[in-house]
Amino acid sequence: xxxxxxYFKIGPARLFVHLAVLLIVIIWLIPTLGIFVSALRDKDQxxxxxxxxxxxxxxxxxxxxxxxxxxxxxxxANYVISGNVLEGQTGRSVKAFGNRVQQPAAFDxxxxxxxxxxxxxxxxxxxxxxxxxxxxxxxxxxxxRIYVSVSAPPEFTxxxxxxxxxxxxxxxSFINSLxxxxxxxxxxxxxxxxxxxxxxxxxxxGRALLIALVVGLIVVPLQMSLIPLLRLYNEVGTMxxxxxxxxxxxxxxxxAFGMPLAIFLLRAYIAxxxxxxxxxxxxxxxxxxxxxxxxxxxxxxxxxxxxxxFQFLWVWNDLLVAMVFLGTDKDHLVLTGSLNALLGSRGxxxxxxxxxxFVTIVVPLLVFFGLQRYLVRGLLxxxxxxx
Amino acid sequence: MLWQIVSxxxxxxxxxxxxxxxxxxxxxxxxxxxxxxxxxxxxASRNLNRRAMIRPWLFLGPALFLLFVYLVYPVVATFILSxxxxxxxxxxxxxxxxxxxxxxxxxxxxxxxILWLAVVPAACTFFGLVIAVMTDRIWWGxxxxxxxxxxxxxxxxxxxxxxxxxxEYRGGNDVQIGLLNAIVQLFGGTPEVWISVPFWNxxxxxxxxxxxxxxxxMVILSAALRGIPEETIEAAVIxxxxxxxxxxRIMVPQVWGTIAVVWTTITILVLKVFDIVLTMTNGxxxxxxxxNLMFDxxxxxxxxxxxxxxxxxxxxxxVTPIMIWNVRRANRELKGH
Numbered sequence: 001x002x003x004x005x006x007y008f009k010i011g012p013a014r015l016f017v018h019l020a021v022l023l024i025v026i027i028w029l030i031p032t033l034g035i036f037v038s039a040l041r042d043k044d045q046x047x048x049x050x051x052x053x054x055x056x057x058x059x060x061x062x063x064x065x066x067x068x069x070x071x072x073x074x075x076x077a078n079y080v081i082s083g084n085v086l087e088g089q090t091g092r093s094v095k096a097f098g099n100r101v102q103q104p105a106a107f108d109x110x111x112x113x114x115x116x117x118x119x120x121x122x123x124x125x126x127x128x129x130x131x132x133x134x135x136x137x138x139x140x141x142x143x144x145r146i147y148v149s150v151s152a153p154p155e156f157t158x159x160x161x162x163x164x165x166x167x168x169x170x171x172x173s174f175i176n177s178l179x180x181x182x183x184x185x186x187x188x189x190x191x192x193x194x195x196x197x198x199x200x201x202x203x204x205x206g207r208a209l210l211i212a213l214v215v216g217l218i219v220v221p222l223q224m225s226l227i228p229l230l231r232l233y234n235e236v237g238t239m240x241x242x243x244x245x246x247x248x249x250x251x252x253x254x255x256a257f258g259m260p261l262a263i264f265l266l267r268a269y270i271a272x273x274x275x276x277x278x279x280x281x282x283x284x285x286x287x288x289x290x291x292x293x294x295x296x297x298x299x300x301x302x303x304x305x306x307x308x309x310f311q312f313l314w315v316w317n318d319l320l321v322a323m324v325f326l327g328t329d330k331d332h333l334v335l336t337g338s339l340n341a342l343l344g345s346r347g348x349x350x351x352x353x354x355x356x357x358f359v360t361i362v363v364p365l366l367v368f369f370g371l372q373r374y375l376v377r378g379l380l381x382x383x384x385x386x387x
Numbered sequence: 388m389l390w391q392i393v394s395x396x397x398x399x400x401x402x403x404x405x406x407x408x409x410x411x412x413x414x415x416x417x418x419x420x421x422x423x424x425x426x427x428x429x430x431a432s433r434n435l436n437r438r439a440m441i442r443p444w445l446f447l448g449p450a451l452f453l454l455f456v457y458l459v460y461p462v463v464a465t466f467i468l469s470x471x472x473x474x475x476x477x478x479x480x481x482x483x484x485x486x487x488x489x490x491x492x493x494x495x496x497x498x499x500x501i502l503w504l505a506v507v508p509a510a511c512t513f514f515g516l517v518i519a520v521m522t523d524r525i526w527w528g529x530x531x532x533x534x535x536x537x538x539x540x541x542x543x544x545x546x547x548x549x550x551x552x553x554x555e556y557r558g559g560n561d562v563q564i565g566l567l568n569a570i571v572q573l574f575g576g577t578p579e580v581w582i583s584v585p586f587w588n589x590x591x592x593x594x595x596x597x598x599x600x601x602x603x604x605m606v607i608l609s610a611a612l613r614g615i616p617e618e619t620i621e622a623a624v625i626x627x628x629x630x631x632x633x634x635x636r637i638m639v640p641q642v643w644g645t646i647a648v649v650w651t652t653i654t655i656l657v658l659k660v661f662d663i664v665l666t667m668t669n670g671x672x673x674x675x676x677x678x679n680l681m682f683d684x685x686x687x688x689x690x691x692x693x694x695x696x697x698x699x700x701x702x703x704x705x706v707t708p709i710m711i712w713n714v715r716r717a718n719r720e721l722k723g724h
Binding site for chain 1: 714
């Protein structure tokens with residue numbers, strides 16, 4: 001029990017706390033749950049019922065056509081067309097049927113409906129039907145259209161994922177995102193760690209000023225940098241005869257934009273390492289390079305890991321930098337970019353949107369839940385200290 | 388596709404090796420150029436001093452290069468560009484600033500930004516604090532915390548899709564598949580196209596950011612709450628304080644510094660918010676904010692670098708007080724060490 005927790009041990013307030021937290025958890029979970037459930041549903045079902053009904057099954061009204069007159073058989077004085085309205089659909093059942101769109105559920109399953117003109121129709125709950133007439137069906141009559149309400153059990157499918165991974169360019173974007181993210185996570189750590197060491201353990205004029213600069217740059221809005229950098233990239237691109245929007249270009253951009261926070265977080269950690277270790281290594285004749293690679297780097301693993309997670313999440317989830325520095329053509333579109341494009345072009349196709357959203361979310365969520373402990377540690381190192 | 392993976396991985400290796408090689412060889416060269424093991428003691432100590440002067444800059448070199456090229460230079464360049472015309476070639480003085488003041492869309496963006504700044508940081512901090520206090524005293528608090536913290540991992544675009552689904556509206560007599568409209572209908576209300584209701588739609592967009600950021604506030608405030616000395620709360624309990632009094636009079640004042648940090652961090656984030664507005668409304672139905680307006684002018688009609696630079700400068704001005712406060716705080720901390 002923590003200090004702040006102890007006074008709550010008594011009283012009905014505890015029950016209230018449990019309920020309140022439960023409510024909050026539900027509110028926080030439900031939006032994501034909606035996406036996950038919908039992505040697994042049949043695309044026709046998504047549009048006819050809310051995702052929260054997915055677990056209890058659904059009832060939907062569909063129009064079907066009965067068999068053609070050439071299927072008729074004579075039974076005594078009557079002619080019968082028989083068949084099954086649920087042909088090829090397993091697990092579903094008919095609840096009601098009707099012959100007019102205004103009353104699509106006029107008759108319960110199993111009842112015999114009088115359709116006039118000496119015609120009767122019976123549809124059983126398993127879908128089998130008998131369509132009967134007291135005379136022969138005219139051979140050129142069009143197959144009759146009727147309405148059935150079909151109750152479907154909860155159904156889940158992976159079809160939506162198949163569609164988005166192969167058809168909507170999400171698979172390609174997934175690879176693009178990885179191509180952007182992995183180098184843009186590793187390179188800044190190395191560069192920032194050296195800088196953080198220099199700012200913590202090396203004496204040189206202007207050190208305090210540089211630390212202040214780094215702290216100040218943490219808050220510089222990204223938007224500031226876009227126009228001048230875009231111009232710079234174009235100039236450099238023309239100079240080198242390369243297109244201006246390349247992977248190395250975006251790696252450098254992400255490295256630089258993550259740099260102030262990286263140096264800030266790593267410096268806080270590295271400066272806190274025990275002085276004795278570093279000084280005794282120095283007395284033993286180790287150079288700064290050796291101290292850094294052999295002592296500081298291994299000891300700083302928790303801080304490096306927490307920054308790596310941060311940077312990974314930030315780069316993976318970024319839209320703005322990718323849109324500006326990598327462009328929006330198909331070969332370079334990252335996941336967030338293609339999801340944004342789908343919102344524009346397939347705004348109503350929730351089976352595509354939900355499955356795509358899940359694909360973009362799954363990697364960061366895995367990283368997040370796998371390494372949450374380090375992430376929290378990193379957050380705390382940067383924010384709480386001296387706050 | 389396989390080829391792309393292989394090439395991406397090889398580039399990672401090359402980049403890391405090149406980076407390491409820079410640090411390794413630059414240090415080796417320095418040691419070689421300024422030897423200290425010679426018989427000449429005076430030269431050795433002179434070289435040792437020189438090494439100590441140069442080496443920090445070898446360590447800092449790449450980081451400083453990136454910081455200056457990608458952050459310091461652009462701030463200056465954007466400032467200068469804001470006085471030039473749309474192509475950035477013709478000096479036009481304060482024309483762009485005058486345009487901004489007179490532009491309806493710009494004023495709308497400023498208004499919306501102020502709305503965001505007033506609501507989001509306050510809501511995140513408040514919910515974060517309340518949830519932190521409550522989860523700290525139940526046995527499944529850590530699970531609850533993880534769930535509230537989870538949206539931090541989700542991209543703004545992903546979160547927008549999630550919430551767009553919540554706000555989904557279907558016309559006519561169709562069954563509502565958006566949760567919000569379904570609930571409204573359940574209580575006898577009329578379904579609405581929520582994201583196009585002027586003024587209020589801003590709040591529906593804010594909810595997304597609050598949903599994402601409350602976990603961040605919660606984690607940090609929770610750590611701060613644990614740092615409160617047990618005695619102060621015990622003393623208050625003995626003096627007969629109730630739960631509310633303990634919360635407002637003891638706990639909140641003790642974590643005031645941390646609340647300020649969380650508030651500021653989220654404020655900065657709000658000023659930069661771009662993805663949510665772009666994906667949800669693209670600034671339509673009076674939801675434009677500065678960051679999106681700036682992006683819009685960067686590319687609208689072939690791009691107008693002058694006007695978008697002005698908007699960037701406005702965002703920068705809004706951040707500057709926070710920047711100064713941050714630097715002061717860091718300096719105080721540094722002296723305290």
